[in-house]
Amino acid sequence: MSTPEQIAEWRAKRYNGTVIHLRRPNPELMILRVRPDFPVPPHQPGQYCSLGLGYWEPRYPGCQEEDLAEGDESRLILRAYSISHPMLIDGQLPPPQNEWLEFYIVLVKFASDGGKAPGLTPRLFMLKEGERLKVGEKITGSFTLEGVQPTDTVLFLSTGTGEAPHNYMLWELLRRGHQGRILGACCVRYQRDLGYLATHRHLESMFPNYTYLTLTTREATSDGRKVYIQDLITSGQLEERLGLPLDPKTTHVFLCGNPKMIGVPTVDRETGERTYPQPTGVIEILEGRGFRCDDPRAKVRGNIHYEKYW
Ligand SMILES: Cc1cc2nc3c(=O)[nH]c(=O)nc-3n(C[C@H](O)[C@H](O)[C@H](O)COP(=O)(O)OP(=O)(O)OC[C@H]3O[C@@H](n4cnc5c(N)ncnc54)[C@H](O)[C@@H]3O)c2cc1C
Numbered sequence: 001m002s003t004p005e006q007i008a009e010w011r012a013k014r015y016n017g018t019v020i021h022l023r024r025p026n027p028e029l030m031i032l033r034v035r036p037d038f039p040v041p042p043h044q045p046g047q048y049c050s051l052g053l054g055y056w057e058p059r060y061p062g063c064q065e066e067d068l069a070e071g072d073e074s075r076l077i078l079r080a081y082s083i084s085h086p087m088l089i090d091g092q093l094p095p096p097q098n099e100w101l102e103f104y105i106v107l108v109k110f111a112s113d114g115g116k117a118p119g120l121t122p123r124l125f126m127l128k129e130g131e132r133l134k135v136g137e138k139i140t141g142s143f144t145l146e147g148v149q150p151t152d153t154v155l156f157l158s159t160g161t162g163e164a165p166h167n168y169m170l171w172e173l174l175r176r177g178h179q180g181r182i183l184g185a186c187c188v189r190y191q192r193d194l195g196y197l198a199t200h201r202h203l204e205s206m207f208p209n210y211t212y213l214t215l216t217t218r219e220a221t222s223d224g225r226k227v228y229i230q231d232l233i234t235s236g237q238l239e240e241r242l243g244l245p246l247d248p249k250t251t252h253v254f255l256c257g258n259p260k261m262i263g264v265p266t267v268d269r270e271t272g273e274r275t276y277p278q279p280t281g282v283i284e285i286l287e288g289r290g291f292r293c294d295d296p297r298a299k300v301r302g303n304i305h306y307e308k309y310w
Helices: 004-014 160-176 197-206 229-234 237-242 282-287
Strands: 017-026 029-036 048-054 076-082 101-106 132-135 153-159 182-188 210-216 251-257 304-308
Touching: 004 048, 029 132, 076 101, 076 160, 101 160, 153 160, 153 229, 153 237, 160 182, 160 251, 182 229, 182 237, 197 210, 210 229, 210 237, 229 237, 229 282, 251 282, 282 304
Parallel strands: 153 182, 153 251, 182 210, 251 304
Antiparallel strands: 017 029, 017 132, 029 101, 048 076, 048 132
């Protein structure tokens, strides 16, 4: 059992960032801004860094019981987080700044596979403004706007907090005066899980080339059916709202969040044969229509880009 003095020492030694803003759209969702003690390194919209807290920190009530081994208590838990972005401040697209980073995080109370208790989010959800945490010094990732031309159609398809990197890329496109159509669609359980909804609605009214669609899987829809991102594409609704056919030559698709929505294929290196996972994900549907996903191992950039959260 650690003493308050030990904990104070671990925090002073290991933490290098301060929570300067925290908003909870609902008790299990947070948008937080963190100011690192070091200058924010140059990076691109869409990339990620890590956040961390010590196992010694308190945990949010009602989460899966944790079984710590001897010595764990002094260790740090680090996880990857995409960098989000406030798309509007006082009704305007905010100018670039390099003092803080915004994150959009959901509380994971239980491991979905019945495995080890979630380590970090039950602790992150105890944080208050002014408190300290660990911020990774490195910002990295290939989920970026590289290759997107000013007149291209851009689709941002996500589940839950998978919207985070899309928010940053959307801000960047709007700031650059992107001329092509931009459509964002996010699938969540309940409407209350859409932490940036009001901002997206405001942006739609400011930018005629931007459309934001929401899908809720646990709330009654008009026909009582669950609609996922995959259904949005196969039903033709996405193209209808876009007002354009999905043309692989002029469209970039960004997918982020739940790996089932994304559906990354495995590729046989010798034969090139692609095997898609079940249930059918967005990549399989779009590759059937002439798109091709990035292949980081072969260093090939396609027109479907993805970031899996687990
Ligand atoms: C590149 C990258 C960027 C990421 N960016 C974000 C982000 O911006 N916002 C965010 O909320 N998460 C993000 N994640 C997920 C994040 O790293 C953690 O896995 C997550 O916050 C859970 O951490 P944990 O320690 O509480 O639980 P862990 O011990 O890490 O995970 C326990 C289990 O929780 C499940 N899980 C993980 N993430 C989620 C989720 N979002 N929703 C439902 N179940 C989940 C998985 O089944 C996982 O095996 C990102 C992951 C990666 C790889």
